[in-house]
Amino acid sequence: MKVIIIEDEALAARQLKTMVQDCDETIEILAVLDSVEASVAWLSTHSAPDLLLMDIELVDGQSFEIFNQIEIKSPVIFTTAYNEYAIQAFRVNSIDYLLKPIDEDALRRSLAKFQELKKIYGTTQDNPLDIDGLLHLIKQTQHGPSEYRDRFLLKQGARLIPIELHEIAYFYSQERLSFVKTWDERAFIIDYTLDELECLLNPKHFFRANRQFILCPKAVDKIHLHFNSRLKIDLRPPTEEEVFISRDKSSEFRNWMGE
Template sequence: MKVIIIEDEALAARQLKAMVQECDESIEVVTMLDSVEASVAWLQANESPDLLLMDIELVDGQSFEIFNQIEVKSPVIFTTAYNEYAIQAFRVNSIDYLLKPIDEKALQRSLQKFKELKKLYGTTSDNSLSINELVNAIKQTKLPQTDYRERFLLKQGSRLVPIAVEDIAYFYSQERLTFVKTWDERSYVIDYTLDELECILNPSCFFRANRQIILCAKAVDKVHLHFNSRLKLDLKPATVEEVFISRDKSGEFRLWMGE
């Protein structure tokens, strides 16, 4: 089994590598990466490993940014000193979530969980096929509907304005602020980041198009095929900046839209 460790503290990375190999001598730690940028570059240039051990807080941002930039094709065990990211972790390819300092028995249980899940999908001559099936199964595990936000109380001047989720066309970031755009073309500042919103919005209704916008399906007016297999979206209400879906996310977006 080939494993990648993504951890920005060199000592913690070495300790985790030793712990992994103590749990299972057959595991090969292919490389250790310390940033979002390095992880994106490595995953784009190399064959997907069987498993990623991924710290959440990296030197250049949160590791969730990796999923926004590329399609991650491997299951993930997240490691972190904080417990507030648990829901967000399970919105991506996560099979487990370990709090630091990591206990060897907990790590062993996580690795065993991965092996048991993989067994459910069998093995094939093309190992990536079984891994892809496992990742797809993980992504299909959704939080209950009751866990998703139904409304927000937003500040506008000296007033607090209740906005129901069904009245929102999209959320977007601009100049380090996050905004809500409603169907009647009103904009409100909201005290959440897009990363935070992504894990409290119903994914059947909202899609993280890129790092700047999360949109409702009904807001998509037209979809244009664009250069380098990207998609260009026309939204309603219209946006100031053009909205693109990357090549890596275009397949996921098309399925989400019902292709």
């Protein structure tokens, strides 16, 4: 796999390069670029790499400007210290969005996700990568007609399954992994942290209950008054974890539920 790193901080670029090669030693880093200008110049005069690892804030502007100047024919994993760019990232060729400091496990999952997409769209000499088909899939699954996500592409064994948002009861974290629970009680691993998901979900339809759960209102089966002004929530489908709303968030939660 041939990769370009676009990162304006020299130390961060070196660390990311090392981390990428630790994840997969067969990856070839073609170039490390530090600006919009340098990226446009390189991408205009070279064949498209398999993947771009792209910081958002560069020395001469935001990397989104690159897309305004030239046609990008490569999928992108964005890296940034700012989660407010998530929606904008998914309007372009993004297959993932990693918050700094980059976690190696998260990077490894992002690279694995890209490899799974490549399997669908061909990677052999006789069946080269259909980049147009891949980018079409990315854009279809990564953003809908509104600013927020309306579907996710989730892995189940060797398959990638599109799951519509209306099929999802809640998101939860367990042992450093994030999961989706559907109304028919299926559970899928999802390659986003709950912090990242919170940026991608419409807050009218999903509520961050605590560090472990993001809920849709129909998933709230019962609400119990609990000690110290907390609320205890029974979910459907049921979960083995006890779900609590803190005293600080209980008023916000009640308003969200329509009290």
